[in-house]
Amino acid sequence: METSxxxxxxxxLRRGVIVFVALAVLTVxxxxxxxxxxxxxxxxxxxxxxxxxxxxFYMHIQRAFREEGGH
Numbered sequence: 001m002e003t004s005x006x007x008x009x010x011x012x013l014r015r016g017v018i019v020f021v022a023l024a025v026l027t028v029x030x031x032x033x034x035x036x037x038x039x040x041x042x043x044x045x046x047x048x049x050x051x052x053x054x055x056x057f058y059m060h061i062q063r064a065f066r067e068e069g070g071h
Contacts, residue, residue, distance in 0.1 A: 015057065016057065016058075019053055019057045019058070022053060023050055023053060023054070026046050026049060026050050026053075027050070029046060030043060030046045030047070030050075033046070
């Protein structure tokens, strides 16, 4: 029987994998744009998006905005 903790762990793992794949796809796009003389603004936007994903999902910054006791 699967507990709610197991379900939550599976959801977290799935979300982590999705974010990892999204970062990989953004890196490929970033490489393509960088090697094909695209406007620099696109590279900056992708870099900021990637930084936001890392900060939000892997550094768990959302915990800082929870009410006390949510940690």
